[in-house]
Amino acid sequence: MAHTQNLAIFRGALKFKSNKEKIWGVLILLSIITAIEVVLGIYKPEILMGYIAGMKVLNWIFIILTIVKAYYIAWDFMHLRDEASGLRRAIVWTGIFLICYLSFILLTEGGYIESVYSSGYMTHDF
Template identity: 50%
Template sequence: MAHAQEHTSHTALIWKVFGILSFITIVEVALGIWKPDFLHLTNFLGTSILNILFLVLTLVKAYYITWFFMHMADEKKNLRRAVVWTAVFLIAYLGTLMLIEGSYINDVLGPLTKW
């Protein structure tokens, strides 16, 4: 007779992750609507602190989605690292590149274009 596998409910974990992702999304939307001047008008690393904050919050959301909903927590350590860190570095690189290039285009075309 086969061994009976014990299945545990992950309902509490799913609700916890849902709460974390919802909180991060609410913070992002609130900051996008409110746009505080001390975050929006302060330049840091070529862009506003608000843009950097959005990038960091998006990376945190991507990590949670990958870790829990793509079941990376149950995989072997090396596979987890390969998938998660590749995604994190790729998203960080692409986000940084978009912020730098967008700032450059705004600086060059801004005086020539009515936005």
């Protein structure tokens, strides 16, 4: 039973003629996202240093771009696009939830440790 692969990304906005072209297209997309992350990490624009929900806007941008990259890696290179919709949702939404949850825990604990270092030693009676 022959199965034809979907050779488009961005919900059909970009179409490719072969698998090789599609791999290069997705690689370029992921490289552009990574380049944006690197440039933002180096220059750290002052306009992105404001706080939203207790975290810098720049950190939110990094988290969102990382989730987008993880999604496209799983979607195209791991061929989730060709699976049943229930399996796709189970894998993608579980991954997104775990990434968001672990990022929240990491940033919350990092904020606590930063406050301990900046305000001095704190003792807790557990």
